[in-house]
Amino acid sequence: MHRRRVGLAAFDSRDQARRFNELSSALSKTQVDHLQGQLAQFRTALAHFAAEHRDDIRRDPTFRHAFQQMCASIGVDPLAGPRRAGWWAEMLGLGDWQYELGVQIVDVCVSTRDRNGGIIEISELVRMVTKLRGVQAGAVDEDDVMRSIKTLQPLGAGYQVIDIGGRKMVRSVFKELNDDQTSILVVAHDTGGRVVEEDLMKRKGWTRERAHLALENMYASDGLCWIDDQDEESGRSYWISAAIQWNE
Amino acid sequence: MHASTFTTTSGFLLPSVHSLPPFFTLQAACPPALAKFTDDWIKTILAYARHRQLFFLKVEDAETTGNEWDEVLKNERINRKLPPPFLEHIISTMVTRNLAVYEPAKQTRTVLLHWRLPQEWADTLHQWATDTGHLNTILTFYEITDPPVDSPLTGIPVPLLRHAIQELAKTNLAQIISIADGEGVRFFAPSGR
CATH class of the missing domain: 1.10.10.10 (Winged helix-like DNA-binding domain superfamily/Winged helix DNA-binding domain)
Known part of the structure; x- marks a missing residue:
């Protein structure tokens, strides 16, 4: 049977616990501050990067892919859209770029549906989207188109990339x-x-x-x-x- | 297969669909395809009629060779021609859309093409009369359809001409007049403007 500790010793132990608590919160505060500092630094770096390379990202498919690969390796999705990615998408404007491409893809798919039955080869789709965008908008390639089709998925319009004998085709009808x-x-x-x-x-x-x-x-x-x-x-x-x- | 446009000897640009063999088959069992090809045919026919100033289209034109419609109703490069039943279908669709009228009435093998609407012909006609100083004088139909100097109205069929004059008469810009050897017309300047 234990007796409850009474007297001065009891005060000591309570005091000790309080001090441990204080120390612990002080430590985590430093860590949080440190993290916030890093994040701020990262943000500045990104803002800098965005300002410097934004146009390249939009214009040059190779650069865009290198960038996207870099993002994937650090676990960030630059296309996550304004709601999920917030300032990230905002700063790069890549979300909007991707949605815009999505709209153009829908445009081409719908307007060619009566002559291809809603199934179009991806290279043909790229060719027509490129034509629609004009020269100034910069080149797009198959990767961009496939990424945009992914962003269309929440709309439930049935846009899908299918593989037909090693050829990628985009299907724009529920069939x-x-x-x-x-x-x-x-x-x-x-x-x-x-x-x-x-x-x-x-x-x-x-x-x-x-x-x-x-x-x-x-x-x-x-x-x-x-x-x-x-x-x-x-x-x-x-x-x-x-x-x-x-x-x- | 690459579907490509083609420029004919008369300088008409055929649409790429015209280079496709199935374009020359009536897609009877697939209504969407039939509708698409019919639309494409109508566009091509009207554009060609405008290009060559052709006013009449006959089912016969698809049955024979050596007529003014050869470049469109046939494609020698792929050895295809528009089957007459398909042309009949196209023609009847044009009539329902008021892009052509059966002329004469009560038959379904010849149409007068409306590559300009009667109202547009009326405007063209009045413009021509104004430009050539024929306001307030009496003209025979013949003087309009076969003028000494070629005009946009050269060769216009009389039914269409009459239709256009009737359009102008509604706004008092023209009046049909009986003359010794048939009909004539007098054009007026727009009043009060």
Whole structure:
């Protein structure tokens, strides 16, 4: 059984605890001050960096990527948007830049939808966005476009980068491609857009029925291709719109 | 395949879609594609009509060769031609949009193209009469459709000319007059302005 300590010793121990507390808060205050100091320094450095390289970041894709890689390695997302990144995005203006690019991507996807069925090759998208932006806005490349498409995701518009036989395509409609359609897209890229049943039978080992059904579905239900009834070789050929390049 | 524009011998710039083989097939089972191609055809036809000052388009033009529409209704580079049923569909769409009228009425194989609206023709006509000093004199239709000096109205079909004059008559800028050998017109200056 312990007896409670009474008398002077008890005062000593309470006093000691209080002093430990004081010391501890003093220490953490120094640490916080130190941290704040570092942060302030970092901010100044960043502001300096932003002021100096802002234009380069916007104009030069290579520089932009080096910058983005640097950000990723220190765990900062410069595109996190005004709400999450606050002064960071504000200072670089990169968030706005990215959203602006997003709007241009939507513009191109929507305006070309009636000729590609809502599936566009990323290089074609880059080409058209670049044209839309004009010379002064600086170059953009596939990485930029993919990043912007990511920023579009919260809108739920269904913009997605899909891989079709090693080719990146951007899909701007809610339409799942089934395996057969994906195969047809791959073939279409090799043939330059024109696909006939024989192509699929030869390259994919499909039966004529399967090839016919897949192509007809792609045409009539999904609007992903057009038919040509004056084809000299096979009477009817299918033109996969996403595989056609438009020079205007 | 690269879809590219092409400049014809008459100097008309064909849109890139014209170099695409499926553009020459009526996409019957896919309404969005049919609508898109029909729109593209209408634009191309009207632009070409304006370029060559062509007023009439006949389904026959797609059935025969060697007519003034060859450059548009056919593409020899890819060996495709617009099938007559497709042209009929295009023509009827143009009529519903008032971009053409059946002329004569009560048939569906020939249209008079409205690459300028009758109101725009009316403005052109009045401008021409003013510029050439023909206000307040009586002109025969023939003098307008076949003037000694080529004008923007050279070759304008009489139905269209009459339509344009009727537009002008609404605002008292012209009046149709019966003359000895048919019809004539008198133009007036705008009054009170």
